[in-house]
Amino acid sequence: MSVEVRVFRLGQCPREELDRYLRKTGEAGPYHSISWLEAIEKAYRHPGRVIAAYRNDEVCGVLPLVMIKPPFIRPQLISLPFCDYGGPVADDDTIREQLLAAAKKLKSKEGINSAEIRVRSPAGESDTWTTGEKVRMILSLPGSSQALFASFKPKLRSQIRKAEKNGLVCNIGMEEELLRRFYNVFCDNMRRLGSPVHSLSFFQALRAAYGPRMVVAVVDLDGLPVGAGIVLLGNEEACIPWASTLAEYNHLAPNMLLYWRLLEWVSDSGATTFDFGRSSFGEGTFRFKKQWGARPEALRWHQLDKASDLDNPIVVPSDLKFRIRQWIVAGWQCLPLDLANWLGPKIRRYISL
Known part of the structure; x- marks a missing residue:
């Protein structure tokens, strides 16, 4: 049975139809909601895109995306920015691959520099962790x-x-x-x-x-x-x-x-589930969340490129990048609060973390 894939601008997408599908699948989380795209587009004017798969005119897959274009830099496509995960939600892996293929075409068509897909791994995928690895902490209620x-x-x-x-x-x-x-x-x-x-x-x-x-x-x-x-x-x-x-x-x-x-x-x-959010395995916030009974689950952030759909996990920054970041943090901490609050949003809207 053939599947049709459609790409929507946020303002043109069938909101109720897509949200109804996302509500009925156990794979979608709170960030997958079209509401997340709406808030980002309204507050920061980053255009939202939704790729939807249809079988017999019924939704069978959804991939929400946001396009972020910093000044003087080619835009980036992310699913999803400002949170831990997004990625495709689909009835099966074949449809999921079709959604990612459509995202690659959109990336090429729009002249986008890179596309990042952030997914949360299924529970129990991994029992071994590395200190500093990014995980989300989950508590069953x-x-x-x-x-x-x-x-x-x-x-x-x-x-x-x-x-x-x-x-x-x-x-x-x-x-x-x-x-x-x-x-x-x-x-x-x-x-x-x-x-x-x-x-x-x-x-x-x-x-x-x-x-x-x-x-x-x-x-x-x-x-x-x-x-x-x-x-x-x-x-x-x-x-x-x-x-x-x-x-x-x-x-x-x-x-x-x-x-x-x-x-x-x-x-x-x-x-039935409480997501404490992203932490570095074994570090301070991780230990705080663990004491509540939360367990780690993997976060996989990948670049969608020409080689394959999901083959480049985001790597830990180099020592030089880490030191530069420390200098920036130290400088920001010295700013007067009023100046930090005025300048911060103008920068933060382009930081997708």
Whole structure:
């Protein structure tokens, strides 16, 4: 039975039809939603593209893509930027290959310099890891927050209670005010880490696109936001792309209360999986996520080139690149916060990580 592959600009794609397919397949995660493309195009004006496969006029595969064109540089095609994964979602491997072949044609037609496909490997694909390797950390949820809390080790439960005893309070919702409070913490943390910050308009666009499938959590101490995070929902899966705390309050354990309240909320909302996001195997954030019971799963980022569809995994930067990055980070940390917040979004929109 023949398969027809169609390429859509974001504004012309059959949104409801594609999202309906993505919702019914267990392969798609929250980032695969057309909402992710909408938010990026609205906030950063990076054009979205959707490659869809049809069999008997029924969708049988989807590959979301974003075109990023930095000044004076040929554009790059990515599935997907600003998150851990994207890649093709399809009924079978043959259709998946057809979607990737169509992406190669689009790359050539548009004069695009490179195309990057970010995929998450199936659970259990690998049991061996290398220190520093990029993985995502996944926690299976037992069906209720009560059962989840009972599954934690006593030390973890005591750390959560410690945060509450320290007077911290966590609010979860979808209001604009919560989003702005999140952004204040996020900006401070990103400057401390030496990284350009996303624009507030990007998060506002995500909120508009995802609606009730996005929630914001803010941890307060006497009315001051000291920790915050955002969770996206889709296909009984929850992911947390951004979480931040103010370093000077970390001794009060705001991160423990933040993650617990979000885990509690998504568990009681019907999610069966919680994606803690990308970490370097064996390092600090990896260990933090592991204590919640999360397990590593591989992330494979590949260049789509002339040789084959997925044959060039992204490699670890050289020592020289690593040192240059350290210098940039150190310089950014020295910037006044207002300057970093003004300049950051102008740079961040072109950094696809």
